[in-house]
Amino acid sequence: MTDDPTARPGESLLILGAGAVGCTSALAFARRGFKVTVIDRTGPGSGASYGNAGGIVPSASPLAQPGLPWQVPGMLVDPTGPLSIHPAELIKSLPWFLRFVMECSASRAEANSKALYALSGSAAPAWKDLIRGTPAETLLRDVGWLKVYSSEDGFKNHAPERDFLRRRGAPVEILSQDEVRQLEPNLAPIFVRGMLQPDGLFAVNPQRLVEAVATEAMAQGAKFLRETIEDLTVDPDGRITVKTNVTQHKPDRVMICAGAFSKRFAQALGAAPLLVAERGYHAMFDRPEKCTTRPAFWVENSMVLCPMEQGVRLTTQSEFNGLTAEPSYRRLNRLIPKAMEMMPQLNSTVRDRWMGHRPATPDSLPVLGVAPATPRGFFNFGHNHLGLTLSAISAQVAVDLWTQAGLSENIPISAYRPLR
Known part of the structure; x- marks a missing residue:
């Protein structure tokens, strides 16, 4: 069999990774008639998909923005700041950080904003379409996404993100102190401003949502295997052989959806993406009787309190320390008093702490496209x-x-190309 650029229903598709991206892809391709198998060493929704803030929110603000490099030293010396970089990781990933600085130019930030919103602006409708009529629908709430500011300076300093959203035409509502109180009366009355994105969705249990998507994919014929991927090779006919700790797989097609662990697989398929593991943390608390109805992001402290079905989740921090280092909960622990300040009725006992790896690119855009090697x-x-x-x-x-079914002209697919 020779290389064929068009994926066709009836072909076998092996997906590497069972996080949110892998499971939604499994369901989408199974519904199109592909014979889908998903491989993951732990199972659906058990990685970064387990510990996030549950937001499905349009974004037009890339992390790399004009002026940000000058703010980084201050962030690094702040013991409760949102950013930490291990020196060894800085050296190891120097090409990534240099590219990140380049992406901070005004022209690159604006281009990345457009490409980011081209996808994220359709994120909520795409989720609704994907899970319509399935049990997963019960896990999404149409409550928007709220950011709150405890000072006028914080509100002013956050203006670039609001400007990005407005230039993209995204709906944004600016709230006064009274309006924040009316919307979320169980937050402490310390917030002088708010910003609501009304078109955001909230997953009250992200892991259960991903598991429900996986269950629906299985109902469509998809298979899920717990195996560890050891090697990928491209055969002379363009097929890809995937070796695991259990067996060898020789499907018609292979899709890499392994998040922060995707780099070595992508290298085997002809690309060398600038991808690093950005570590995020969360702490879980018991849910108080009087709680918020939606996640609330305290901008000045870069932290989110999320009213999950299993308790209140505090999510925070961007830490660069690779894939193998042990978690460090010091910064997370320092923010627990801030969580109490934000929601005084919260019980300060931490029920659980967690760290996961986000797959970070310098331009804040995903890698989405056909592999260069095949x-x-x-x-x-x-x-x-x-x-x-x-x-x-x-x-x-x-x-x-991949099926060449026709892509919306509003999607600038070249912005997400593997070789960029």
């Missing part, structure tokens, strides 16, 4: 902080692009 491979990873948000729309784009 059209029988496809990349769908690098979704940064927006893995849950972008998973369903990325799955839709992947199906349309």
Whole structure:
């Protein structure tokens, strides 16, 4: 069999990774008639998809922005700041950080904003379409996404993100102190301003949502295997052989959806993406009787309190320390008093602490496209902080692009190309 650029229903598709991106892709391709198998060493929704803030929120603000490099030293010396970089990781990933600085130019930030919103602006509708009529629908809430500010300076300093959203035409509502109180009366009355994105969705249990998507994919014929991937090779006919700790797989097509662990697989398929593991943390508390109805992001402290069905989740921090280092909960622990300040009725006892790896690219855009080494491979990873948000729309784009079914002209697919 020779290389064929067009994926066709009836072909076997092996997906590497069972996070939000892998499971939504499994369901999307199974519904199109592909014979889908998903491989993951732990199971659906058990990685970064387990511990996120549950937001499915349009974003137009890339992390790399004008002026940000000058703010980094202050962030690094702040013991409760949102950023930490281990010196060894800085040296190891120097090409990534240099590219990140380049992406901070005004022209690059604006281009990345447009490409980011082209996907994320359709994220909520894509999720609704994907799970319509399934039990997963019960896990999403149409409550928007709220950011709150405890000072006028914080509100002013956050203006670039609001400007990005407005230039993209995204709906944004600016709230006064009284309006914040009316919307979320169980937050402490310390917030002088708010910003609501009304078109955001909230997953009250992200792991259960991903598991429900996987269950629906299985109902459509998809198979899920717990195996550890050891090697990928491209055969002379363009097929990809995937060796695991259990067996060898020789499917018609392979899709890489392994998040922060995708780099070595992508290298085997002809690309060398600038991808690093950005570590995020959360702490879980018991849910108080009087709680918020939606996540609330305290901008000055870069922390989110999320009213999950299993308790209140505090999510925070961007830490660069690779894939193998042990978690360090010091910064997370320092923010627990801030959580009490934000929601005084919260019980200060931490029920659980967690760390996960986000797949970070310098331009804040995912890697989405056909593998350079063979059209029988496809990349769908690098979704940064927006893995849950972008998973369903990325799955839709992947199906349309790979099957050549016709892609929306509003999707600038070249912006997400593997070689960029």
